[in-house]
Amino acid sequence: MRTILVLMDTLRRDVLSCYNLQSPVVTPNLDAFARESCVFDEHWVGSAPCMPARRDILTGRLNFLERGWGPIEPFDVTLPQVLREHGYFCHITTDHCHYLRTGGEGYLQQFNTWDYHRGQEGDPWVSAIDDPSNMPRDYYGRVRRQYQLNRTQWPEEAQMPSPLTFQSACDWLDRNGQAEDYFLMVEAFDPHEPFDVPDEYLSLYDGPELDRDYYEIPCYARQSESDVTDDAVAYLRRRYHALVTMTDRWFGRLMDKVRELGIWDDVLLVATTDHGYFLGERDFLGKNFMPLYNELAHLPLLVRFPGGARAGRHAQQLTQNIDLMPTVLDFAGIEIPDDVAGVSLKPLATDADAPTKDYALFGYHAMDVNITDGRYVYFRAPVPGNQPCFEYAAMPTTIRRVLGTDNPGAIECGRFLPRTDYPVFKVPVTKPGIIDQSDDPLREVSKTRLFDLAVDYGELDDLAGGNDPAEDRMVGLLLRALDENDAPPEQYERLGLAAARSACQSDARP
Missing domain, CATH: 3.40.720.10 (Alkaline Phosphatase, subunit A)
Known part of the structure; x- marks a missing residue:
């Protein structure tokens, strides 16, 4: 082929x-x-x-x-x-x-x-x-x-x-x-x-x-x-x-x-x-x-x-x-x-x-996390402070530099990724690594947003927080997508989803 x-x-x-x-x-x-x-x-x-x-x-x-x-x-x-x-x-x-x-x-x-x-x-x-x-x-x-x-x-x-x-x-x-x-x-x-x-x-x-x-x-x-x-x-x-x-x-x-x-x-x-x-x-x-x-x-x-x-x-x-x-x-x-x-x-x-x-999950690391089902798109903002937040790497390099040099004493090493026995560094993140031209790197992504692409492809009418039933459904879809894509556990807390995840897990128990 x-x-x-x-x-x-x-x-x-x-x-x-x-x-x-x-x-x-x-x-x-x-x-x-x-x-x-x-x-x-x-x-x-x-x-x-x-x-x-x-x-x-x-x-x-x-x-x-x-x-x-x-x-x-x-x-x-x-x-x-x-x-x-x-x-x-x-x-x-x-x-x-x-x-x-x-x-x-x-x-x-x-x-x-x-x-x-x-x-x-x-x-x-x-x-x-x-x-x-x-x-x-x-x-x-x-x-x-x-x-x-x-x-x-x-x-x-x-x-x-x-x-x-x-x-x-x-x-x-x-x-x-x-x-x-x-x-x-x-x-x-x-x-x-x-x-x-x-x-x-x-x-x-x-x-x-x-x-x-x-x-x-x-x-x-x-x-x-x-x-x-x-x-x-x-x-x-x-x-x-x-x-x-x-x-x-x-x-x-x-x-x-x-x-x-x-x-x-x-x-x-x-x-x-x-x-x-x-x-x-x-x-x-x-x-x-x-x-x-x-x-x-x-x-x-x-x-x-x-x-x-x-x-x-x-x-x-x-x-x-x-x-x-x-x-x-x-x-x-x-x-x-x-x-x-x-x-x-x-x-x-x-x-x-x-x-x-039935979904596409997407984003930048350490910023908002986004999901679409083809009809709606949901941008989930991090909580104020954007913590806890980590990068996991066996090769601790990033664009033009090495990870964690600002606080090496806070780096942990262990088997933190369930899909591999390879040990990795767990590096605390205080600022998204791709933001190099702003002193307020999360300003633009500090708000959760929801759009109905069927009637608003331009994403101008934000439905988040307006009691639209699609929002609860998209939150549930996001929780499932994070689980299915092996999201590190702190992602749920960073996104303010820990309680919602616990509720879903309780509902799923026999």
């Missing part, structure tokens, strides 16, 4: 015409792929942001209940590992710079081989003591000195990291594509910021020009609390749309290669993303600090089943990226490990009514 998984970072659902007929974004290749694929309408984020989402994909489990940003753990059972044990060859090609940072250890090493294309974001690649000559002096948002150095190395589009990633995948397929039993993961950092894109693509979109030298990387903040003007936000949105179009072009080259090799009908092809992004909606810019509204949480998933089964159809079943691991294994005829919490989507290739699950 051949499988190609394409992961495009920060690809918003609403830019694709298969989800939004009014989308102004030019994506002819993704549009064509959607017409030949099954389009999943109820695909939801799991763990956010980047590395937690990737651990979800590779392990088929939700990362965010146990820890935040971090590496593959020694006790993780991963998709490439299982495939390799059954004779499959696994290769990844990527320009996702976080794999090579502290907190990104162990992911690439799950594969037989890997390619990495340098230069994205703050990748410490081009080495220079003096500042580069292209540093802007007048700008909105942030400027990364390292990125300004790196971008001097790609005078042409084809030399940029994400195009190189797609071209590398084409080259790999030229050498190996007609073999059997492989898993190829093609992971483009684009259209993640910085929204660095040639003028050829920017010219496709009308809008205001910038009144400063540079705006490609927003600060993660409310627009109203920054100096960013409405015209600057519109310009940033232009850059994002242009970068989506460039990414679509190179995605199309990869799909052309699959057809050229004559394997189009003999491969499982998946295209998705890790999370969305705010481009001024609700006064927000960026991600991480705000609730996981639909702009962040409701994601695209396009699956071309072998032979084109369900091509052009839309599936309404709830799905998440934890479902990709069991799906690939199921198509390969490999038993799905007991650890896996996701469900296989293979039955949907032949049965439009095949069930998946």
Whole structure:
């Protein structure tokens, strides 16, 4: 069985015409792929942001209940590992710079081989003591000195990291594509910021020009609390749309290669993303600090089943990226490990009514915990003080640093995770690890919210606390989901659910 998984970072659902007929974004290749694929309408984020989402994909489990940003753990059972044990060859090609940072250890090493294309974001690649000559002096948002150095190395589009990633995948397929039993993961950092894109693509979109030298990387903040003007936000949105179009072009080259090799009908092809992004909606810019509204949480998933089964159809079943691991294994005829919490989507290739699950649970570690049944979405806020709160890790690294260095004496070590005998560190958390631009990291998620997506997809009418009977039902569903996903016991107390859980357990006793 051949499988190609394409992961495009920060690809918003609403830019694709298969989800939004009014989308102004030019994506002819993704549009064509959607017409030949099954389009999943109820695909939801799991763990956010980047590395937690990737651990979800590779392990088929939700990362965010146990820890935040971090590496593959020694006790993780991963998709490439299982495939390799059954004779499959696994290769990844990527320009996702976080794999090579502290907190990104162990992911690439799950594969037989890997390619990495340098230069994205703050990748410490081009080495220079003096500042580069292209540093802007007048700008909105942030400027990364390292990125300004790196971008001097790609005078042409084809030399940029994400195009190189797609071209590398084409080259790999030229050498190996007609073999059997492989898993190829093609992971483009684009259209993640910085929204660095040639003028050829920017010219496709009308809008205001910038009144400063540079705006490609927003600060993660409310627009109203920054100096960013409405015209600057519109310009940033232009850059994002242009970068989506460039990414679509190179995605199309990869799909052309699959057809050229004559394997189009003999491969499982998946295209998705890790999370969305705010481009001024609700006064927000960026991600991480705000609730996981639909702009962040409701994601695209396009699956071309072998032979084109369900091509052009839309599936309404709830799905998440934890479902990709069991799906690939199921198509390969490999038993799905007991650890896996996701469900296989293979039955949907032949049965439009095949069930998946009745909820999607999602969130950032140490922030609110969220759940949807497809009709309602419920954001459960932590109690004031957000305690007790811990991260569990055998590999105690997180993004750009080591866990617990602020209070190492409070760290415990023991067998705290029931699914493994591996000892882990239990590290107290006083501030979510992904919040680095705010002195009040829980301000935006300190309120519990409930929305009826059937009549309020924009999530504007908060029903929480209004005696809507759906709230009690969603609380019960959340309690069940936490139990079924092995949530650490303090999560119930942190979310103010300890009493409700005890009541449910009492009701369940004979």
